[in-house]
Amino acid sequence: MPHIEIVGITKVYEQPAAPPIVALDGVDLTVEHDQFVSLVGPSGCGKSTLLHLVGGFISPSTGEIRIDGRPVTGPGPDRGIVFQNFALFPWLTVRGNVEYGLAEKGIPRRERRKVAQHFIDMVKLTGFEEVYPHRLSGGMQQRVALARMLACDPQILLMDEPFGALDAQTRLILQEELKEIWRQARKTVLFVTHDVREAVFLSQRVVVMTARPGRIKEIVDTDLPADAPRLAVDALAEDIWATLREEVLKAVVPGDRREQAP
Amino acid sequence: MHATPVLRRALGLGVLKRWASVIALFALWEGVCRARLVDPFLLPALSEVLRRGAGELWSGELVAFTALTLYRTLAAFVLAGAIGIAIGVSMSLSAPLRWFGEPVVSFAFPIPKIALMPIFVLWFGVFDLSKIVMTTVAAVVTVISATHLGTRHIDKYLLWSAQSLGTHRRALFWKIVIPAALPAILTGLQIALPMCLIVSIVTEMITGGRGLGGYMIYASRFAESDKVFLGIFLTALIGYVLTEGLAMARRRLLAWHPEETVMV
Numbered sequence: 001m002p003h004i005e006i007v008g009i010t011k012v013y014e015q016p017a018a019p020p021i022v023a024l025d026g027v028d029l030t031v032e033h034d035q036f037v038s039l040v041g042p043s044g045c046g047k048s049t050l051l052h053l054v055g056g057f058i059s060p061s062t063g064e065i066r067i068d069g070r071p072v073t074g075p076g077p078d079r080g081i082v083f084q085n086f087a088l089f090p091w092l093t094v095r096g097n098v099e100y101g102l103a104e105k106g107i108p109r110r111e112r113r114k115v116a117q118h119f120i121d122m123v124k125l126t127g128f129e130e131v132y133p134h135r136l137s138g139g140m141q142q143r144v145a146l147a148r149m150l151a152c153d154p155q156i157l158l159m160d161e162p163f164g165a166l167d168a169q170t171r172l173i174l175q176e177e178l179k180e181i182w183r184q185a186r187k188t189v190l191f192v193t194h195d196v197r198e199a200v201f202l203s204q205r206v207v208v209m210t211a212r213p214g215r216i217k218e219i220v221d222t223d224l225p226a227d228a229p230r231l232a233v234d235a236l237a238e239d240i241w242a243t244l245r246e247e248v249l250k251a252v253v254p255g256d257r258r259e260q261a262p
Numbered sequence: 263m264h265a266t267p268v269l270r271r272a273l274g275l276g277v278l279k280r281w282a283s284v285i286a287l288f289a290l291w292e293g294v295c296r297a298r299l300v301d302p303f304l305l306p307a308l309s310e311v312l313r314r315g316a317g318e319l320w321s322g323e324l325v326a327f328t329a330l331t332l333y334r335t336l337a338a339f340v341l342a343g344a345i346g347i348a349i350g351v352s353m354s355l356s357a358p359l360r361w362f363g364e365p366v367v368s369f370a371f372p373i374p375k376i377a378l379m380p381i382f383v384l385w386f387g388v389f390d391l392s393k394i395v396m397t398t399v400a401a402v403v404t405v406i407s408a409t410h411l412g413t414r415h416i417d418k419y420l421l422w423s424a425q426s427l428g429t430h431r432r433a434l435f436w437k438i439v440i441p442a443a444l445p446a447i448l449t450g451l452q453i454a455l456p457m458c459l460i461v462s463i464v465t466e467m468i469t470g471g472r473g474l475g476g477y478m479i480y481a482s483r484f485a486e487s488d489k490v491f492l493g494i495f496l497t498a499l500i501g502y503v504l505t506e507g508l509a510m511a512r513r514r515l516l517a518w519h520p521e522e523t524v525m526v
Contacts, residue, residue, distance in 0.1 A: 057422045075425035087419035091441040091518045101427035132518040152427055 001069055003188045004031040004054060004156065009063035011049055023049045025213035027063075036182055036189040038199035039207045040240065042248040046214030047192045051158050054190060055081050067156065077101060080154035084161040086141045088133040094120065094144050095129040101152035119147040122181070139170035146174075150181065157182075157189045163198065175201060183226075196244060197237040200224075208243050211250040218243055306488040311495060314488045324477065328496060331462055331473040334390065335504070338397030339458040343451055345398070346405025350447075353406070354413040355435065367407050375400040376461065379468055393465040393473075400461040401454040408450020412443030445519055448512050455508055459501050474500075 006029040013021040023046040031037050039047040052058050054065055056075040065072045067079070088097050098116040107115070120129060123143035133141055142162060149157065163171045179202055182189060193199050199206045204223040207216055220240055224232055278285075288308055294300060295307035302310070318324040353363040379396050386392035416439050424438045425431070466475025474493050481489030 052422075055422070055426060057425070074431075075422065077426065077428040079426060081423065081426045083419045083423065085419060087417065087423045089420065089423075089438070089441070090520075091444070093518075100424075104428035134518070134520040148423075148427070154426075158426075 002030045003033045003035070003068060004029075004190065005064075005066040005069075006030070006050070006054070007064050007066070009050070009053060009065065010061045011046065011053065011058070012061045022213035024053075024060075025215050027214065027216055029207060029216060029219075031188060031190065033188055034186045035205065036191065036203040037205045037207060038191045038193055038203040039209060040193060040196055040199050040244060041209030041214065041217075042211050042244070042250070043194065044212050045209045045247070046212060047209055048160050050214070051081075051160050051190060051192050054156075055079055055158050077105070077152050078154055079156040079158055080149035080152055081158040082142070082145045082149050082160065082162045084164045086133070086138075086145045086165075088141055088144055088148070090133050093130050093132055094125060094136070097133065097144055098147045098151050100148065105152070115151055116147075119151045122150070123147045123177070139166050139174065142166060142170075142174065146178070146181075150185070155188060157187050157191075159189065159191045161192050161194065163195075164193070171198075178202065196241045197233065200233050200237045200240065206240055208240060209247070211247045217247065303485070303487055306491060311488050311491045315492045315495070318489075318492065324492075324496075327472050327474055327477045328500070331459075331466065331475065331497075332500060334393050334397065334462045334466075334473065335458045335500075338394050338401060338462065339451075339455055341394070341398040342401035342405055342454055342458065346402045346450065346454070347409050347447060349402075350406045350409025350450075351413055351435075351440075353410045354439070363406075363410075367403060367410070370403050371407065375403070376464055379465060383469060388469045388471060390471075393462060393469065393471065396465050397458050397461040401457045404454050404457065405447075405450045408453070409443070409447050412446025412450075413439050416442050445516055448508075448515065452505070452508055452512065455504055456501055459497070459504065463497060 006027055009024055009027040010022070011024040013023060015021065027046075027050060029037075039050060041047050049058070053060055054072065056065075056072045056079070089100065092100065095113075095116055098119055099112045102112040102115055117129075120126060123146055125140060125143055125147070128136065128140065133144065136144065142165075145162070163174055166174065175198055182202075189203070191199070191203060196206075200222045204221070206220045206222050208218045208220065209215065210217045220236070220243075222236055222240075224236070291305075292308045295302060295305060295310075306314075315324075349363065353360045376396070378399060379392070382392040382396050382399075386395055420438055420442060421434055424434060429437055462473070463475035463478075466473035467479045468475075470476050470479065474497055478490050478493035481487075481493065
């Protein structure tokens, strides 16, 4: 049985005194267990909306999303999420943030501490346990968000442009770290990005979406061997970009004010 | 070791710098009186006021009055805080309460609440109760609107994050909304506290009934201007201690908040 089934999903945002926005229009997608799938597409194509639907934070206008065959009815700790803007709890320290989900699971304090420390070490934040998030750089905050999600041990990782707000160097390092974490932990990952090279480097399949209303244009197999030369990654990224390019151009018609779907 | 006197001097200078304007004002006050530029009846010298204060302290009456004002102020503050936070939170949680409450708060906000004092005297008598009720009513609106504003708009990504980490929908309010709104709630309380002191003293002035407000009004009737100034001095002192105490509590509670790390 596939891990995630997205069946005939449509999402329409009604707005007062304006035509409704069709964010997603008939999206079907199946993700197998332990697969790393990226969603790429022009801004406002609904890729984040799709991720939020899988997360159960919003509900579809039509269609259904199933996890292990069971329909999604709301958010749950089986699906961890990392947002582009980190969304750390500012009133908790790094340790407090990473321990939060463990406390919600009812794990006793001592055990909680041990597990949290493991993930804090994993994202290389050892020594920053008692620091509040606003003291950390963007890259460090994103690592905390990653550790907070992983500590809960969700089967599915949903990542919404997690490296979008980072500088180029931090981005590269975190991409490699994420790939390593995924290799070790073997999770199902749904990864939203607008960086095609990032998508090819990380994932086994890249889903290319159309400009709004978001539909799936093409699914590209990008499961390169771990030791694939950079050139192979670049060539594949080039191919996908060629497909994506016309959609991006469609999305930026001059004078057409498009906003990211809410 | 040699850093200690340097540090101490730096600290001393810091304190002096911080208080320079107040000290200068006091010096001016004293100087003007010593130079006999004003009638000592209209403006007694600071030293006279303090001497009077030292004398009054022995009588015990002033201490009792100060304690009474402090009691009324703090009782009203605690009531306004508890009721205000409860109402503000309820308005955020329930659409019907919001529908009912928002216009009422907007309407009540600009009213000079002290205008209700004659009514409260009729309802609750001239003693403690009417004064505390009056002060609570005056301060509660601020706490309600600060709490409501703070709890109404919370970053949805914080709520979503908590839910994906296993927080139940119903627990979100206490686990996420309240901590996220704490800065706004504390701001409301910080405005309410000096308001409580002001209104308490005004109610004492209106209805007598001892306390610092009553003390000043009586002194004024008997033309004891040094006692009036002593009352003002004490009121300012209490106000400073109370607000500073709350500011300290804020710094502790909001150690995580970016605003609290800005060096002044």
